[in-house]
Amino acid sequence: MQPAIDNTLDIQRIRQDFPILDQEINGRPLVYFDNAATNQKPLSVINALTRYYEGYNANIHRGIHHLAEQATAAFEASRRAVQEFLNAKHWQEIIFTYGTTDGINLVAQSYGRHFLKAGDEIIISTMEHHSNIVPWQMLCEEKGCILKVIPINDEGELLLDEYEKLLSEKTKFVSCVHISNSLGTINPVKFIIDKAHEVGAVVLIDGAQASSHLELDVQALDADFYVLSAHKLYGPTGMGVLYGKKEILDAMPPYRGGGEMIKEVTFAKTTYSDLPYKFEAGTPNIADVIAVKTALEYMAGLGKENIAAHENDLLQYATEQLNELDGLRIIGQAKDKIGVISFVLDGIHHQDIGVILDQQGIAVRTGHHCTMPLMQRLGIAGTTRASFAVYNTRYEVDRLVQGLRRVQKMML
Amino acid sequence: MTINEKQDEIIEEFDLFDDLLDKTQYIIDLGKKLPPMPEAQKNDENRIMGCQSKVWVDAELKDDKLYFYGDSEPTAQISKGLVGLLIRVLSGEKPEDIANADLYFIPRVGMGNLITSLRAGGLASMIERMKAFGRAYTEKSHS
Numbered sequence: 001m002q003p004a005i006d007n008t009l010d011i012q013r014i015r016q017d018f019p020i021l022d023q024e025i026n027g028r029p030l031v032y033f034d035n036a037a038t039n040q041k042p043l044s045v046i047n048a049l050t051r052y053y054e055g056y057n058a059n060i061h062r063g064i065h066h067l068a069e070q071a072t073a074a075f076e077a078s079r080r081a082v083q084e085f086l087n088a089k090h091w092q093e094i095i096f097t098y099g100t101t102d103g104i105n106l107v108a109q110s111y112g113r114h115f116l117k118a119g120d121e122i123i124i125s126t127m128e129h130h131s132n133i134v135p136w137q138m139l140c141e142e143k144g145c146i147l148k149v150i151p152i153n154d155e156g157e158l159l160l161d162e163y164e165k166l167l168s169e170k171t172k173f174v175s176c177v178h179i180s181n182s183l184g185t186i187n188p189v190k191f192i193i194d195k196a197h198e199v200g201a202v203v204l205i206d207g208a209q210a211s212s213h214l215e216l217d218v219q220a221l222d223a224d225f226y227v228l229s230a231h232k233l234y235g236p237t238g239m240g241v242l243y244g245k246k247e248i249l250d251a252m253p254p255y256r257g258g259g260e261m262i263k264e265v266t267f268a269k270t271t272y273s274d275l276p277y278k279f280e281a282g283t284p285n286i287a288d289v290i291a292v293k294t295a296l297e298y299m300a301g302l303g304k305e306n307i308a309a310h311e312n313d314l315l316q317y318a319t320e321q322l323n324e325l326d327g328l329r330i331i332g333q334a335k336d337k338i339g340v341i342s343f344v345l346d347g348i349h350h351q352d353i354g355v356i357l358d359q360q361g362i363a364v365r366t367g368h369h370c371t372m373p374l375m376q377r378l379g380i381a382g383t384t385r386a387s388f389a390v391y392n393t394r395y396e397v398d399r400l401v402q403g404l405r406r407v408q409k410m411m412l
Numbered sequence: 413m414t415i416n417e418k419q420d421e422i423i424e425e426f427d428l429f430d431d432l433l434d435k436t437q438y439i440i441d442l443g444k445k446l447p448p449m450p451e452a453q454k455n456d457e458n459r460i461m462g463c464q465s466k467v468w469v470d471a472e473l474k475d476d477k478l479y480f481y482g483d484s485e486p487t488a489q490i491s492k493g494l495v496g497l498l499i500r501v502l503s504g505e506k507p508e509d510i511a512n513a514d515l516y517f518i519p520r521v522g523m524g525n526l527i528t529s530l531r532a533g534g535l536a537s538m539i540e541r542m543k544a545f546g547r548a549y550t551e552k553s554h555s
Contacts, residue, residue, distance in 0.1 A: 347486075347487055348487055348489075349465050349485070349487040349488040349489070349491075351464045351465055351488065351490070352487070352488060352489055355436070355490055356436060359432045359433050359436060359526070360433070367464060382464075410433070411440060411489055
């Protein structure tokens with residue numbers, strides 16, 4: 001965990017950018033601590049969506065009229081913004097998807113089905129979200145590949161020496177989460193990528209949680225694929241990004257057919273578009289793609305390092321405060337983690353905690369967080385998870401602690 | 413007391429509380445009063461699927477009336493309280509009445525999100541299980 005850093009953000013002013021925060025739930029001011037599931041959207045993003053629908057709603061790329069040109073320009077400007085955000089070398093390396101899960105499935109179904117064969121080994125980790133487990137299991141079932149799993153320690157950190165033991169010339173693919181959604185652990189993905197490359201494996205990094213918290217540089221990481229979801233970086237839902245190295249994407253066959261992904265279709269044969277369009281079949285999520293540029297600009301305006309510093313301050317403060325509660329155990333105590341605190345309370349079911357916190361206006365996530373194998377490894381059914389974003393405050397952490405005291409008073 | 417009279421009584425009791433947390437506390441306290449179910453009955457056959465927490469419901473017929481038993485895993489006290497509420501309304505009634513019961517008290521006790529969120533996950537499954545017992549014993553008595 002990083003130490004608290006004074007930063008220059010005026011959180012009360014920032015909160016005014018998020019109209020959803022200004023409301024009462026069950027008669028109490030909303031505390032929104034479910035940011036790892038999705039974070040809230042600033043007015044500028046909401047307005048970008050409205051501006052598109054009010055001003056220049058049109059389908060992109062093939063239209064000859066003014067609105068189509070305007071929409072296409074905004075759509076492609078968003079691609080360039082994402083390229084810059086990830087520091088990708090080529091704009092063609094940015095594929096718009098419906099989200100992280102869609103991106104992983106694209107890679108599994110296109111790269112995996114085309115390049116992997118029976119006996120090839122795929123490595124994932126114990127702390128993967130289901131969306132970075134199931135697509136690989138489906139592929140293994142179909143192709144006869146073998147899935148191997150990097151174990152973790154009790155603090156929720158990957159056992160890197162065990163990872164190195166799993167690697168061999170049979171390893172053809174490694175798919176690993178950058179930051180655990182359940183524990184907040186920041187994984188050493190640069191090390192993971194480098195080691196995988198040493199045996200000739202291709203690597204995908206699931207950046208769903210990392211994208212709003214860490215500075216990203218896919219070239220410095222040397223990631224072959226990097227996937228993320230816009231709704232976790234203050235952008236709209238149903239829109240994500242697959243980054244892939246151009247030479248790898250070029251070699252991959254299209255995953256879905258129709259619309260934008262074709263060059264020419266005859267009943268005898270179809271030829272496919274170039275990157276990135278060969279992977280963007282059908283009418284895309286135009287308004288949301290356009291709005292993601294606004295979301296990236298919003299984050300850049302605040303400064304990602306300032307956001308991270310504020311979230312780290314909340315993490316440290318909340319960890320201290322929550323540790324004061326009898327019977328509370330924080331699950332996931334990695335040295336490197338972001339503002340996600342998962343915990344269990346002795347004698348109280350996580351669902352009951354979630355219900356009673358909600359009655360006090362406090363939104364948290366409870367359950368297995370779509371990481372059932374991780375919960376099995378930790379020997380628990382689920383946790384209560386509070387996850388922070390830039391607009392959260394220490395006062396809200398105090399509300400959570402008070403809320404949990406009330407839960408204990410009611411249940412024990 | 414009929415099923416509907418018991419429902420009306422519960423609605424009146426909940427009306428005494430203004431605060432959602434107090435209503436939830438009442439449900440928790442009802443759960444605490446529920447007699448524990450014998451361990452042997454806490455089996456897969458009696459488990460209510462669809463609940464995030466483990467909940468079991470069983471029933472037996474005595475003198476043409478159905479009596480329910482229910483429990484949850486020890487930590488899941490809200491679920492246990494909800495089972496307790498349903499048992500209070502339906503236990504000791506004729507199978508046919510249980511099968512045909514209109515459980516109108518649930519939306520009227522003013523539990524808002526609690527009922528909404530649990531309904532999707534488990535409350536509906538609990539009700540369905542209890543009504544299924546009602547239907548099964550109704551058919552038996554008619555055969």
